[in-house]
Amino acid sequence: MLALSAVAERKLTRFRNALLEMEEGGRGLKNQSEMLKRIGEAMDNAIAEHGKRAGSLAFYTALKMGAGTDDAYKLFWCGLLHDACKMFVNGNFIEKPHKLEQEEMEEVRMHVRIVHLVADRVKWLAGVEDAMRYHHENWDGSGYPNGLKGEEIPLAARIVGVVDAFDAMVDGKREYKKPLDYDEAIAELERASGTQFDPNVVRAFVEMFGERNEAQKAE
Template identity: 40%
Template sequence: MRSVPAWAHVYVACTVLAALVCLTGLPGPRTPWWAVALLAALYAGCEQITRCRFVGHLAPRGMGTFFPVLLAGAFLLPPPVAALVAVPGALVSRVEQRPRALRRVWRAAQLVLAVWAASWTYGALGGPDAVVGPDFPDALLPAGAAVLTFCAVLALLDGGILVLAERVPWRAAWRGLLLRALAPVTAHGLVGLMMAVLWRSPYGPVAALLVLLPMYVSCWVFAQYHRERAAHQATIRALVQAVDIKDAYTRGHSERVGQASLMIARELGMGDERAETLRFAGILHDVGKLGVPTRLLRKDGPLTPEERRIVELHPEYGHEMVRGISFLGEARAAVLHHHERMDGSGYPYGLAGDDIPEFARLVAVADAFDAMTSTRSYRRGRPVAAALQELERCAGTQFDPVMVGALGRALSRCGWEPLVTTEPRRNVPAPAAPAGERAGGTADRGAVGRDAAGRRGR
């Protein structure tokens, strides 16, 4: 919505008009306005916490963070009144992108429609009567239907704004929106239902509000976890971008090695956490090239023995760079040992067989596969089948046969899109690979060496 197209303005206006229609049927004087005011103030107060200068950075973020209050209103109040609870908080909510006023109005209208639909569904299925007394379990079905309705309305409206304001293709706009929101909103719905039950119990609204405390503590812990993960990702991105800037001819190689490493890890049945660490290992395997002089990485002629020894230090440079990053775990060993060979003829330490860490054996296969299948300005890439055949030929001497087999199975199921790089060479008359890929020239070790799988520059 940075520069909002005209059709998006029309869409927002229609949504606001529909929300106003939902609010026109407000009940009469018997409405518990004190409950409406309490829930609206609570929701608005929670939204304001995220804007506080001193504690806002500690508050959990995310559109759904305060949904239990809105869903409790949907379970306790008639539809028009329940929808009104969302308006003050939405209009004062934290908005980081412009146009802020339009975004707040859009958010308010969206929540009004979602809460109204959820409350109507809950009431139509007999939820308000079941929530009191021993019939409480009978309220679970109406509450579940209300949560599903709430998610569906939000997903429907969000998809429309993605199409009109963000120009997302309509076939992709709604894909996954409902499924991604369903699990967290269901958890919020259970908290909201618990609030409604306690509100109607002899303990009253005070007990109902206490339910929110452990829920928000959990949200805060979860938010801290995601902030930490975001910091990890930012650290890795910064390192990879630095490598890509220094060695332009392998730009994107690290990301693809990370992707191939993840495919192998999943094929081997590794858990999500370990597989993610392996992806980091693939992405960072060449970070040590930051310590290699740029003139050597981009040298067009053969390397001297001394220059080759310098380039072969890049795994150790990389290990020194990442050894203090604790969240990388086993990935650090892959950075150091991804040029070791099963027959012991690799570097930097000449490890052989199972002495080579598992992550390093895996990343070595992913690294070689991407190098062979990527088309550069100085040579054409191999077809995927030919690259796999070459890896299988060198399995047992250069590569771990288990890792090669896992990559083959993963590719047969998921496929692979090879890279074609059209970046022009810098006044080089003859097509020759950059020194970064040839540094260690292992042509005497077979075609994999010639295609840079056994090269010293990667």
């Protein structure tokens, strides 16, 4: 098990307290604007910004796949919080301006193995925990942490896996790699459909993203 540094322990306590405060107030997943503010303040900036974008994409993808509004909002929180535990991994890997070495990558991968440090104490995370833990599982079983395959992977995690990858590909703030444009990133998702990603999720994401782009152009 990963031993947390003193800095990581302080971050964990602050983050968990922010989640518990919302739970104790009886607000659960409903008060989106207030929770965004509180939780965003308790997260590292890069992780929070990536999470907000992923959350929005997950929300609209879930709607495209037929989810009701409540379930789609749950997917928003899955997207927002999926990488939160990276804050507690030793080493400031998120902000590094170069591609990570293998040893660093292995340490970063620990973020999905320490989800329990947050989720075990925050009841409303029960609907979000699977996405936090399994969003790096691959459709063909080649992912981590458990090598789950196909529909063994919770649907929330399959959706978050797609939106996480898309946002990472188009993110212009990662200095060690050139961002892809939207069409290039979509092509990468389609190329990995059926291997890394659930084909149904990719199809829904691509359709949703195209429709939203067209709607924005028409405004």
